[in-house]
Amino acid sequence: MIQTVEIRNMSKRFGPTIALADVSITALGGEVLGLIGENGSGKSTVTSIYAGMQHADSGEMFFMGKPWSPTSMTDALRRGVGMIVQENGTVPGITVAENIFLGETQEFTRGLFVDRKKMTAQAQKALDDIGAGHISASVPAGMLDFQDRKLVEIAKVMAKAPSVLVVDETTTALSQKGRDIIYEIMARMKAEGKTVIFISHDLDEIMEQCDRLTVLRDGKIIRTFSAEEYDPDAIRTSMIGREIQGSYYRSDYEKDAGTETVLKADDLCLSDQLVHLSMELHAGEILGIGGLSHCGMHTLGKVLFGAEHAESGSFTVHGKTIRNEAEAMKEGLGYVAKDRDSESLCTEASIRDNISVAGLDKFAVKDVLILPGREKKYVGEQVAALQIKCSSADQYVSALSGGNKQKVAFGKWTGRGSDILILDCPTRGVDIGVKQAMYRLMYRMRQEGKSILLISEELAELIGMSDRLLVMKDGSISKEFLRSPELSEADVIRCMI
């Protein structure tokens, strides 16, 4: 097999942080190489440098045996290396077709004008080719949900038929259908002798899809596993540098959740997202909500926080009707959105600003005056309790890794003592170390009598953490499962599709 990708002794710093230290990686044609490691281990940094997003401080790169130094992602893609990034990479105000051919509209110019019809047709073909034909190329990208926007990005990359494809933690944002599309693309590229570099936090997925697996930690290569050497425990230990102690999910199966109803929804309807949906959440309960990505569960989270309004039906928290987010917060609700950077955090603000903004009513004098000392104490307690890795609370959130960003999003609500948390995909894009910490936090909150509505696309997480699990299908609840060691993913999937 030909060595398509070669990276030699690459190093990179971001200010004081060493992102890569003397990293060398090779990938072969007809191979899917997996990269795995904790948040901040350097996986995305090394691949983003290879894909032209940024430059290394030192080191050499080769593509098909020749020196490789792309000037930009567009340049890299044009020359055969494409990358699908972790966070949203589409422009919301323009059409799907314009996104797919962003920077290349000159290919469709006729005189002074752009032939939009031709561009839209070609974009639609690109979408059809990857199995995302349900997306119309003529609609604005902003109208699509997170998954479909991700599929648009994939179509954009695949339209250039790259020889090397980097898939950076993309699958965690996708439903099974979306994941299947990516797996099919990867399999096709492998069969054609091309190279795929696949980054994921999902150990089962990465072991299933990859021929080799390289583990990074703190910017260094720790070990490369061949498929025959795959051992989940050994890989986890390599990733975090210690053995994971105890159970990953909660281990108890006692039915000891409270009976007091803290949140009650009655006959909620909202277009095709919520169809006569009724449910109850009890004190000291983790209630899981699962289903396919479009089943309405993400909308349900927003509606129950007062951020979207149901067309009919009602819901109450502690017996009170909620009309907006502020009222929800007054009743002790907190909401961590699925789209972390866009909805849960102000990334250009500091950790301090992000955590304290939701709790100003808790520590501001007369609910008006902010005393720096009080604020420092309030934020410091959250930073310490959640073990947020930062140089200080004044560090900008944009400079944090995904896992630490998510901890800040949690800190907003734990700080103000929210007793009902709506968590929409809370462990999306975080490594196992952070995941384990989040699960422990959820369980601790449950033990303290707090309630958690856990919306997730990860069945293992739902089964492993929930006291009760509601499966949604087409806006309604199709089945309720009680916590049980016998409950399997297959049981749940049957009710989802």
Next chain:
Amino acid sequence: MENEKIIRKEQTRERLLRLAPVMGLILLFAVFMAIAVIRDINIPYSFKNIINQSVIVVVGATGAVFIYTLGSFDISLGASLCVSALLGAMAYNRSGSLLVMLLTCVGVAVLISLISSVLASVFNLPVFVTTIAMLSLLNALALVLIGANGTGDVIQVPAAAVRGINNVWVKLAVMLIYLGFCVFMFNYTKLGRHEKFQGGNPVCAKLTGLNGKRLAIAAFAIAGIGVGLGAFLTITYAPTLSRNTASSVGMDIIISIVFGGMPVSGGARSRIWSAAIGAVSMTLLNQIMLTLSLDSGIGQMVKALIFILVVFISMSNNKGNILPR
């Protein structure tokens, strides 16, 4: 050890970039003093001029920082100041009371600001859209007021009536009191913190229980107070008012805010001192060019180049290094 060194270096770099506008002001001040000494210029008189010229912009622009922090802007501030001053002068001419004049100026300016922001809330429009409409409306209103007053092309307050308060100390006092109020509101109250967060990410702000419309109305009300005080100071400095009164103030406010290192897009990194630093720096720069008898065209070019440089430095400070992990 090496890491600590780099952390310190990064922190110093960030601090220096944050202090760049202040250092620019100090540099301009030093240059001005050097030229004044070499050319034997009357320094106290020059300072009086600088204060007279900058104080109105400082007051107007400091309030406007609240609007800019939301990521919005108000193009009608100059026109609002003109109308407030005209109505303030008319109120004085009817009542003979400086207090009535002050209250009218502030009341009218706040009312205009509130109309802009409430209309935007009612019709769900970006606030700057309503301020564009207000600009036309206020220009027309200024003409109507001058016409209705029946005193030709101007409205006048007797110079003797404002002579007592047309001094540097009164102006400095008004400016410092308002600056103090704005600094307090911006840095030490829930409102200020919410304004910055709203400007940084409106979607996240909504999902944190912040009411964007109320925040916009509050920001415009605070800016209105500044414009009203600016109108009052305008009357004391130039008691003969016309439709062209404060015609350049709107643009001066925008330039000062950016010149003072305010992030162009507003948000969490907005700084309340930007306006004051920017306004004084601009006035000093004008004075330097005036003292050097530079051709006005060259002067404009120098200002434009410095403006672009400041925006570049400000943006490079705000980009930050994002770790793609």
